[in-house]
Amino acid sequence: MADKTGFIQTIQNGYTFKGDSITIGMPVWNEEVIQESPVRVPLSTFNRHGLIAGATGTGKTKTLQGLAEQLSKKGVSVLLMDIKGDLSGIAVPGESNPKIEDRHKLLGLKWEPIENNAEFLSISDEPGTRMRATxxxxxxxxxxxxxxxxxxxxxxxxxxxxxxxxxxxxxxxxxxxxxxxxxxxxxxxxxxxxxxxxxxxxxxxxxxxxxxxxxxxxxxxxxGEPSFDIDDLIRLDNQGRGMVNVVRLSDVQGKPQLFSTFMLCLLAEIYATMPERGDMDAPELVIFMDEAHLIFKDATKELLNQIETMVKLIRSKGVGLFFITQNPSDIPDEVLGQLGFKLQHALRAFTAKDRKDIEKAAENYPISEYYDTENLITQLGIGEALVTVLNEKGVPTPLVHTMLCAPGSRMDVLTADELEKTIRKSTIAQKYENELDxxxxxxxxxxxxxxxxxxxxxxxxxxxxxxxxxxxxxxxxxxxxxxxxxxxxxxxxxxxxxxxxxxxxxxxxxxxx
Ligand SMILES: Nc1ncnc2c1ncn2[C@@H]1O[C@H](COP(=O)(O)OP(=O)(O)OP(=O)(O)O)[C@@H](O)[C@H]1O
Ligand SMILES: [Mg+2]
Known part of the structure; x- marks a missing residue:
């Protein structure tokens, strides 16, 4: 029954949850934003991992920024790999502008600035709390x-x-x-x-x-030493907000081997350090990996097997992994199969290979009676996406074309002054400042x-x-x-x-x- 009432019913049934959830936007059908049935993600399934995909400039990084700050507000700590250096704005509240106003008018939601508690971390010459490993x-x-x-x-x-x-x-x-x-x-x-x-x-x-x-x-x-203590990533501030940890990696982006291996080391450490948990109402930590294709590039079979195993097992420790990349095909099938949350921004079809990739990307999503997925993927606007998540029973929700909320923190970078000010506020930087020998x-x-x-x-x-x-x-x-x-x-x-x-x-x- 592909009519508006049927659509609204489907989305309402699919995206209403018993436990706590995060609202990411409103559904779109026949070019109309439907304000009465928000698209939500249950907090309890954030440890079932996720994918944020889409062509360059379609809104992947802003989507992850929005998710991260909402999680933090709910008391969940997050860890962001800031490869391009465009995530520092998450440390300060945003300011409204006509574009944000228009978007939120369409959504029927009030936009509010969000203040996050951010910690900048560094493995290189970038300023921030020093992360080391032996x-x-x-x-x-x-x-x-x-x-x-x-x-x-x-x-x-x-x-x-x-x-x-x-x-x-x-x-x-x-x-x-x-x-x-x-x-x-x-x-x-x-x-x-x-x-x-x-x-x-x-x-x-x-x-x-x-x-x-x-x-x-x-x-x-x-x-070297002191090596970074994973517990420092998972902290609540006096307002109950989860820590927003941003690893500043922009000066290692041209060194994929260093960056991707660092990322894997960190994951392995987190995996090895965190205790086993049962099912939880909310995750302990959610990790967002921008430019995730770098992790899998040139990985040996042995390494891929280990990553796959880790993705499977880390879930029971209350840790969610979100992979952000241009095309789902950047992620090996075995890993892709483990990702419950899928958010697909627009893909562009320039070449025959692009069209194949789009066809394959579309197959990655639940079949919809409301959308022509393959076609729609190429038509999505900036800050819009096709979304499916896992409901509280672990079943994929119906595919929904979503107009996403704008982040409440700044959608631009910090000035050098602001960066320094945030770093100076750190309560853990001192502990890692001097190398032990x-x-x-x-x-x-x-x-x-x-x-x-x-x-x-x-x-x-x-x-x-x-x-x-x-x-x-x-x-x-x-x-x-x-x-x-x-x-x-x-x-x-x-x-x-x-x-x-x-x-x-x-x-x-x-x-x-
Ligand atoms: N949810 C949103 N609300 C408002 N504006 C948005 C949203 N998403 C994206 N935009 C706009 O689109 C621009 C590009 O978004 P973003 O940097 O997230 O793209 P990207 O997919 O990460 O690109 P790249 O692959 O180049 O990193 C932003 O600077 C912002 O102006
Ligand atoms: Mg980006």
Missing amino acids: VSEFGPVLLSRILELNDVQSGTISLLFKYSDDNKLPLLDITDLRKTLQYMSQEGKDEIEKNYGLVSTTSVGAILRNIIRIEEQGASKFF RESASEILAKKIEELHQSQQETEDENPKPGGREEKSFVEKAISSSVGRTVVRELTRGLLGVLGLNSTRKRRKNSLF
Whole structure:
């Protein structure tokens, strides 16, 4: 029954929920905005993940801005990956303008400025609270990815992690990584080959060269201690608003490997750190990843499998992942199949491939008796989208052409002054300001090498027969040192590091200091 009454009935039935929800806009049918049946998203299904897709300039970033601030208002913390640097405006209330007025008149909704509590985070030279991770936490899989290693070289990295784990060598920063690699191919080669198998000097050489490359991209800023405590992302302010965390990544957008690996590391950390929850009325944290195609670009099969597993499992921890990208085909099918919330902005058909992609994108949405989906996708205006979400029973809601609300925070960037002011307000920045430099692999190995030389000297002096006790005394020494003890716990890594070993990681809060 494709008439207006039938349409309104369908939308009202589909988008009315028992629990709390967020209103994102009003339905459109036959070019008319229908004000009596808002399009809502139930809070309880935000951990069922989402997709925001659409051609450039169609409104993806503003949509994520709007969702993020509404979630924050409901006491849910959010984490935004600001790749283009166009999300900083979320830190200040917006100002009305004729365009916003017109839009909200059409919607029949009052537009109100929204003040968010924002925290700017940084992994690079961008100003903001410093996020770091140790090489150990990063794990062999991600490290191989960031270094763009082949299988043989990745094998060498796995060996390095195994050796460091067994010998309680804390891999904190890039210096530790480099030192341990050098040790593996020089002084420690015999010892390691005896216990672990061949060490390819060529691989080690290639890895060392790639380390220089990522250092040039600024990776040394990111590796080290104190590593970022995931609990700091999930905070409520005194007004009950969830924290709006914005990771400023605009200066790493030209370095996809660094950026995407960072993103995966963060996800793995969040996954490993957050406790298991049952069904919840609202999520704990929702993560919005703009330019999500970068995560999947050039990903190995192994990595893709791990991402897929993580997307499946992280849901039960109350974490929702929202992927923002131009075309749904940027996301692997296995991941796409896990996304309950789908919001499709306009796609443009310039080429034959575009038309194929649009056809495929349309198939991604529930069949509608009210819309010709494939055609409509190309006709949507800016800030309009085709929407389907999961209802509280986990069933997809009917597809609805939605005119979206305008964000209540500023739709433009902050000035340098405003940015600085927001950063100065941070209550956690100080905790991460200064890099720690405690004893780690590089120092321990340096000592060991010295010992080796000394004992060699002694054996040569006393007795020409080589002794075989050094490695044991070294291990004993490492275990008995204070670093050795604290590090045992830290060397168990997050999902992307040791998924296969099924290791669980202690909450870092308890183990770091
Ligand atoms: N919900 C909305 N309300 C009001 N204006 C909007 C809305 N969505 C988009 N716009 C307008 O469209 C412009 C482009 O939106 P936006 O930056 O979100 O596009 P995008 O899809 O993220 O583009 P890109 O792919 O280039 O990043 C905004 O600057 C704003 O003027
Ligand atoms: Mg954008």
